[in-house]
Structure formats: structure tokens, C-alpha cells
Amino acid sequence: MTAEERQVGSPVGGAAPQKQEVPPWRLLATLGTAGAMAGFLIVFVFVATEPAIKAHKAEVLRLAIQEVLKGPARFDTLFVHEGALQEQLPPGMDAEQVEQIYVGYAEDGSQVGFAIASAEPGFQDIIRLIFGYDSNTGATLGMKVLESKETPGLGDKIEKDMTFVQQFDAAVAPLVGVSARQSTGDEHEIDMITGVTISSRAVIRIINNSLERLGPLLESYNGGGSQ
């Protein structure tokens, strides 16, 4: 060990006899400088990584919309504002703070349906999903989980168990969750996954609640002939 190391090591050893009082301003200055440097570094990395993160999120959302609306020719974004769906972003508002709904169109310009993203608590944490909905027939067109921290191997079956996911391709709202044994084949019924009751029920609840909340808006949007 060099003399320099010993010198640096000694005050940390605990039994330093010549303990010097460090002035408070030095403690403050150390923490202040360290904090400022940390802040600077974080801001730098944040600015550098933000475009990639945002682009990825937008791409994930775009793919999810394509999936739940079964590949529409194009889709538009609608903004939920003051109890109505608006095609333009309300002036003076940030697009990220306004709830958005997506409306998909087929090649011939006819409406395919709406894609609605919504989130509510599941078993472990918030489940965020997007689903397609045809307001003319009242049927769901598809469902995709966007974010969930459900138990790997159990709760995550709500996104990995295709038999469960595909039931949302043609179920009629309001949805009713039943266990596989009680299934009668009714169009409102969704067979829940055995052992994943809470997460399955959460998915059904999220869809029912968002339709209850947004259903009238969708109908008035279509009734208004603004297509």
C-alpha cells in the first residue's frame, strides 16, 4: 500500500483520532455540486434518448391499432374533449394530455370501427390495453394488452393465451366473464382462463367500463354524420 492510499484510507477507518470538523458549507457544496452534475448528466441522456423512446411507443401503438382493427386501410385520431369526439386537437391543449380514440376506415372509406386504449388495475399493477369496437353492431373487434406486470406464467396469459385473446375478435358488449365449464356459447360471454380469474376479469371490466363511458360519444360521433 502506498503512502497516499494510507492517507486516504485512514479517516474512513473509523478510529481516526485527529477527527477534523468539516464546515457545513463544504458538506452543502459537495452535495450541491454532485447533484448539479447528476442533473446535467441525466438531462443530457434524457434529451438523447427521448426521440427513440417516443418513436418506439408510437410504433407499438400503431401496430396495436392495426391489430385490433384487423388491418384498416387508414386510421384517424379523435380527441375526447368536453364530452364529444373532435377531429382536431382542441386549441391550446397538449396532444399527450387529451384522451385519444382511433377510428379506422376500410379501402372504400367505410368505417371499420374504433380503437380505444384504456387502463385499470389488474392483479399486480395497472393493465393497459387497446381494443377495437364496432359501434354499429356493438361487437368488439380485437383486444391487445399494451402494458401489464401480471404474474409471469399465470396472469400474463391474458396476453399470451391466444384462445382467450381471440374471443375478443367477435364478442358483443357488454361482456360477461364465465368459467369455461359454465360457457353456453352466448355472444356476450368470454371464457375466463382457469387460475387467472382476477386478470381475466380485469380485462373484461376495462372494456365494459370504457364502453360505458365512451359508448354515447361514439354513437353521437357516428350519428352526427361527420364521417
Added chain:
Amino acid sequence: MRATTPRQDFVRGIWQENPVLVHMLGLCPALAVTNTVANSLAMGLATFFVLTGSSLLVSTFKRFIPHEVRISTYILIIATFVTIADMSLEAIVPDVHKALGAFIALIVVNCMILGRQEAFSSKRPVLRSLLDAFGTGIGFIIAMLMMGTVREVLGNGSFLGWSLFGPNYEPWVIFVLPPGGFFTIGFILLGLNWVERRKKQKPMVREWPEGVASEKAA
């Protein structure tokens, strides 16, 4: 403090004083995110990055950090590197970031990292601290990969997503669930301790020179 050679600083953390398998530090991520090999590797690399970066800064600025506020300063430095790792992972490998979830942020409270700063980097020169961080970081990655391999192979029948046993294999799901983490670490520690004990006992028998035993008996 015990004097060590640079080689010892580096090698020690890899196996002999492996942070997870010997010191039992950083067990939280080792139990929580090792359900697949890919997750284990990503977590290991993120921790390696944070450990190396923090050791570099702590040993560089150790003279300017007063004893009274050293822990707060170390945590601040570690938290900065964790935030950088978190944002970089989200930008570069979003799927892995999603799989690791909250555990990346929790690297801040990994006692292995704070332990190395307090025990080593705050007292040693920069290069030695870097060697120590490399060794400990590699040791952590090795431990994570051991856990991840056992759990993914048994619990999912695959390695890095490649199916090993074909579609007829019934996965041992418990191994990818939290209890499987405890079982795996338990069996790995059991095996390692058994090997260590055998290694210690064997030379005593072997090195006994021939004829000594009979002389003693006589």
C-alpha cells in the same frame, strides 16, 4: 486494510468472493428477474455498467467527498448511473426494458454496488477500483446467468428463447415463478458449498506422505 495485487482485485470478485453466491448481496434482482436468460443478461449488464461507472467516479472524487456525506454522495452517483441505464435500455432494447420493469430502478438499492464503493473505491486508486468493479460485475453476471439458465431451461424448456426439448416438453412452470427463484438459488448454493467442502477435505488425505500413516500407527 489488507494489501492486494491488481490481479487479486480483479479475480477475487468473479468467483472466490462472488457477490451473489458468496457474499449474498444483490439477491433481490437475482431472484426476481432471472426467469429467462435474456433478462438475466440484461440485468447483469445494467448492473455492471452502474457498478463500473460509480466506482470510477467515487474513486476519482474520493478526496473531495467529506466523510459525513459520503453515503448520500455515493447514492446520488449510483442513482445517476441507474437513471442513465434505465433510459438507454428503454431507447435501445425496449422489449428487455419492459421485461425488467421496476427492477432497473431498484439497482440503486443493490447493496453490492454501495458495498463496493464503501469498502473499496472510496479507499483505493482509480485503476484498482475499476479492476475491482470489473471483477465484481463479471461475477454478478455469471451468477445471474447461472440462475437464468436453470430457470429458463426447466421452467420454459428453452435457452435464450430457443426451444430445447420440442413441443412435448411440459414446462416446470414453478421455476419461472418467484418460488422457483428461491429453489434455484438454494440448490446452486447447496451444490457450490458441497464442492467447496470436498475441495477442502480432499488435499488433507492426498498430501499425507506415504508411510507416515503406518509410522504413526507403529
